[in-house]
Amino acid sequence: MTGNDIDKFKLISDGSITSVPGFQAGSAHCGLKNSKEKTDICIIYTPTGSVCSGIFTTNSFQAAPVIINRESLENNNKIKAIIVNSGIANACTGKKGMENALNTMKMVESSVPGVKKNEVLISSTGIIGKQLPMDKIENGIRDCTANLSIDGGNEAARAIMTTDLAEKKIAVSIAFENGKKIIIGGIAKGSGMIEPNMATMLAFIGTDAKIEKKLLDKILKKGNESSFNSISVDGCQSTNDMVLIMANGESGIKVKDEDDKTFKILSEGIFFVMKELAKKIVMDGEGATKFIEIAVRGAVNNEQAKKAARKIANSNLFKTAMFGQDLNWGRINSAIGSSDCEFDPDDVDIYLGDAKIVENGAGIEVDKALSEKSLKKRNLNFRVDLKNGSGNWTVWTSDLSFDYIKINALYHN
Amino acid sequence: MTGNDIDKFKLISDGSITSVPGFQAGSAHCGLKNSKEKTDICIIYTPTGSVCSGIFTTNSFQAAPVIINRESLENNNKIKAIIVNSGIANACTGKKGMENALNTMKMVESSVPGVKKNEVLISSTGIIGKQLPMDKIENGIRDCTANLSIDGGNEAARAIMTTDLAEKKIAVSIAFENGKKIIIGGIAKGSGMIEPNMATMLAFIGTDAKIEKKLLDKILKKGNESSFNSISVDGCQSTNDMVLIMANGESGIKVKDEDDKTFKILSEGIFFVMKELAKKIVMDGEGATKFIEIAVRGAVNNEQAKKAARKIANSNLFKTAMFGQDLNWGRINSAIGSSDCEFDPDDVDIYLGDAKIVENGAGIEVDKALSEKSLKKRNLNFRVDLKNGSGNWTVWTSDLSFDYIKINALYHN
Numbered sequence: 001m002t003g004n005d006i007d008k009f010k011l012i013s014d015g016s017i018t019s020v021p022g023f024q025a026g027s028a029h030c031g032l033k034n035s036k037e038k039t040d041i042c043i044i045y046t047p048t049g050s051v052c053s054g055i056f057t058t059n060s061f062q063a064a065p066v067i068i069n070r071e072s073l074e075n076n077n078k079i080k081a082i083i084v085n086s087g088i089a090n091a092c093t094g095k096k097g098m099e100n101a102l103n104t105m106k107m108v109e110s111s112v113p114g115v116k117k118n119e120v121l122i123s124s125t126g127i128i129g130k131q132l133p134m135d136k137i138e139n140g141i142r143d144c145t146a147n148l149s150i151d152g153g154n155e156a157a158r159a160i161m162t163t164d165l166a167e168k169k170i171a172v173s174i175a176f177e178n179g180k181k182i183i184i185g186g187i188a189k190g191s192g193m194i195e196p197n198m199a200t201m202l203a204f205i206g207t208d209a210k211i212e213k214k215l216l217d218k219i220l221k222k223g224n225e226s227s228f229n230s231i232s233v234d235g236c237q238s239t240n241d242m243v244l245i246m247a248n249g250e251s252g253i254k255v256k257d258e259d260d261k262t263f264k265i266l267s268e269g270i271f272f273v274m275k276e277l278a279k280k281i282v283m284d285g286e287g288a289t290k291f292i293e294i295a296v297r298g299a300v301n302n303e304q305a306k307k308a309a310r311k312i313a314n315s316n317l318f319k320t321a322m323f324g325q326d327l328n329w330g331r332i333n334s335a336i337g338s339s340d341c342e343f344d345p346d347d348v349d350i351y352l353g354d355a356k357i358v359e360n361g362a363g364i365e366v367d368k369a370l371s372e373k374s375l376k377k378r379n380l381n382f383r384v385d386l387k388n389g390s391g392n393w394t395v396w397t398s399d400l401s402f403d404y405i406k407i408n409a410l411y412h413n
Numbered sequence: 414m415t416g417n418d419i420d421k422f423k424l425i426s427d428g429s430i431t432s433v434p435g436f437q438a439g440s441a442h443c444g445l446k447n448s449k450e451k452t453d454i455c456i457i458y459t460p461t462g463s464v465c466s467g468i469f470t471t472n473s474f475q476a477a478p479v480i481i482n483r484e485s486l487e488n489n490n491k492i493k494a495i496i497v498n499s500g501i502a503n504a505c506t507g508k509k510g511m512e513n514a515l516n517t518m519k520m521v522e523s524s525v526p527g528v529k530k531n532e533v534l535i536s537s538t539g540i541i542g543k544q545l546p547m548d549k550i551e552n553g554i555r556d557c558t559a560n561l562s563i564d565g566g567n568e569a570a571r572a573i574m575t576t577d578l579a580e581k582k583i584a585v586s587i588a589f590e591n592g593k594k595i596i597i598g599g600i601a602k603g604s605g606m607i608e609p610n611m612a613t614m615l616a617f618i619g620t621d622a623k624i625e626k627k628l629l630d631k632i633l634k635k636g637n638e639s640s641f642n643s644i645s646v647d648g649c650q651s652t653n654d655m656v657l658i659m660a661n662g663e664s665g666i667k668v669k670d671e672d673d674k675t676f677k678i679l680s681e682g683i684f685f686v687m688k689e690l691a692k693k694i695v696m697d698g699e700g701a702t703k704f705i706e707i708a709v710r711g712a713v714n715n716e717q718a719k720k721a722a723r724k725i726a727n728s729n730l731f732k733t734a735m736f737g738q739d740l741n742w743g744r745i746n747s748a749i750g751s752s753d754c755e756f757d758p759d760d761v762d763i764y765l766g767d768a769k770i771v772e773n774g775a776g777i778e779v780d781k782a783l784s785e786k787s788l789k790k791r792n793l794n795f796r797v798d799l800k801n802g803s804g805n806w807t808v809w810t811s812d813l814s815f816d817y818i819k820i821n822a823l824y825h826n
Binding site: 315329358401 | 471472473474475502504505506507510540541542647649650651652728729730733734736737739741742743744746747748749750751754756758759771773774775776813814815817818819821822
């Protein structure tokens with residue numbers, strides 16, 4: 001998105017998925033999380049129904065909700081509601097898990113007026129291998145329904161959290177020349193088990209644009225590559241990842257085809273929302289003390305740039321050095337050197353912010369006071385120039401800290 | 414190696430590379446490590462010369478010693494000495510680094526009687542990007558030469574350590590029916606930046622068998638796959654990795670060709686030594702509190718079994734769960750599910766020791782007291798059965814602990 005394009009977008013203060021006309025959300029605590037203060041189930045609801053696209057984990061082990069949603073979207077179902085629980089992933093739960101997921105959808109049908117079970121999508125996040133306690137789910141759905149509100153998006157963003165420390169939400173409005181506007185809003189969760197293709201993350205996005213499924217699929221797929229597929233916290237891929245986008249058409253603004261100017265504008269709006277939600281996931285990475293942007297330039301092609309950038313982002317040694325605020329650039333070299341990306345090691349330059357730290361593959365004299373000051377910042381930007389072509393890619397990652405170990409060594413307890 | 418084969422081998426108590434007839438080693442402290450108590454340079458020496466094979470890192474950034482040794486071995490040089498320093502990797506050091514490495518080899522020629530510079534191999538391990546202090550290296554080489562001894566192998570194993578906590582060494586003798594014997598001995602280092610292809614590790618192996626380079630190359634390459642290429646501590650690959658094997662022929666036992674029975678016996682001996690050294694590296698993994706064997710069975714082929722096993726071994730979430738002594742088997746499922754290995758998720762069984770913990774892809778009731786007891790042990794064995802073919806592979810890894818972060822966040826300081 002260029003500077004000019006940004007002018008068209010207005011960030012909606014404290015916005016979320018319910019900033020989008022026609023979207024409601026309701027949340028409740030049903031007992032999947034121990035603390036009664038914390039909501040652990042929510043329903044996102046758009047009464048008139050929506051065209052919906054989804055992208056799901058590529059893990060061979062797929063949680064029951066992932067399997068069910070894939071089929072619902074293939075059948076081109078009109079979607080009115082998404083039911084999400086946190087605390088239990090309903091993954092690796094066999095036939096019983098599938099039954100529980102299908103029953104959850106039926107419960108939504110019974111609870112929310114005007115919704116059929118095949119108009120419901122389902123999503124879960126939390127621990128693998130445990131069955132859902134269906135009595136609690138049923139109570140939760142009843143309470144969520146009672147709480148449905150056009151202001152419910154912020155609480156829904158909290159209800160889908162697991163080890164997340166902060167809720168992730170955003171909304172933008174896009175003004176058209178004729179005075180009409182489209183709103184795009186979303187919520188997301190994700191903190192650990194975060195790795196491209198996809199991260200352990202959930203994202204639910206809504207818009208009031210009117211668009212065919214085929215076109216919406218295209219936008220979602222393209223946006224996903226440079227957002228949720230360009231982040232990594234720990235290189236581990238989940239069984240439950242999903243991004244869902246619902247377009248309810250309430251703005252009256254219709255996207256005709258790919259050549260339509262509106263297609264481009266809507267795409268950019270959705271890309272922006274996806275990228276911001278993705279970055280928020282990294283900022284809240286488990287135990288993260290740093291938000292690190294890694295931009296690889298000058299690769300043979302974008303695919304190779306992505307490989308190199310990901311390899312750095314997933315290097316435990318690089319990530320621990322960042323936690324230690326230690327400019328150990330050799331770990332960047334060794335990471336890209338093991339990435340299958342083609343380049344001449346004697347050509348590589350690396351920058352931290354504006355300061356060059358590696359020239360032609362070797363370290364150069366760096367002002368220690370300056371680099372120490374840079375490394376103390378929460379946000380770090382590394383740029384790697386391979387000087388071997390025009391391929392570029394940017395990924396975002398966090399550091400690897402004591403707290404990551406603490407959170408994950410004791411997740412069950 | 415089968416049980417019967419093991420009978421032919423005798424472990425030599427406290428053995429190392431200098432357990433092999435005709436091998437000497439000398440070590441010294443030259444100032445690359447801060448503590449004067451710690452040796453940081455050593456020479457391994459076999460006066461009559463040896464046939465030598467090597468395997469090196471596949472990282473695009475290759476340290477100066479790696480580049481030089483590759484060429485020396487391609488030229489089929491007869492090798493009499495290996496000079497190794499720890500503390501500085503001489504990687505990403507440009508032309509100056511190459512000059513320093515070549516000068517180091519010249520210094521060995523000047524110091525050790527009867528050795529020409531092209532009969533010297535060179536190896537370095539430590540921090541990337543720093544130049545070697547050549548005055549210290551010169552003094553070190555002089556002191557190493559003065560200390561050369563047939564008992565020097567144990568100290569050499571210590572001289573090559575960096576973050577290693579324990580020296581790694583082994584020697585075996587193989588008795589032949591005619592009363593003659595072959596000795597194989599080795600030393601190794603490695604603790605972090607450990608990943609297949611290859612680990613951040615150095616290994617130097619000697620034998621008194623008489624063998625052509627072509628045959629020795631074959632044995633080394635094959636042995637490497639199931640030893641140093643089957644371990645992982647942190648998934649990070651180094652710029653300096655190398656395994657060198659020297660055969661000085663002093664036993665008088667000659668390996669004629671691949672059909673020769675002696676070829677098989679020697680191969681098994683070398684494989685054993687390589688595998689034991691590889692396991693010792695994992696046992697000493699940075700911050701490791703666990704030694705974990707992961708055996709994948711029933712894959713389409715060995716290559717796929719290796720992929721799945723490596724993915725588990727490199728999963729930060731699996732490794733932190735092991736540190737936390739938490740049987741979070743869902744993390745094993747999600748790791749193999751993201752490994753590109755073909756299998757049906759509903760077929761997968763997983764065992765911890767003899768206890769089945771996952772059946773047909775889903776968790777089963779596990780005796781909690783028993784599993785807690787198992788997870789308290791230092792050595793853990795996981796077996797994954799994919800039931801999809803006859804491909805098998807075993808890898809060894811460590812857990813991911815607070816100390817890994819501590820060691821690597823503050824490596825410079």
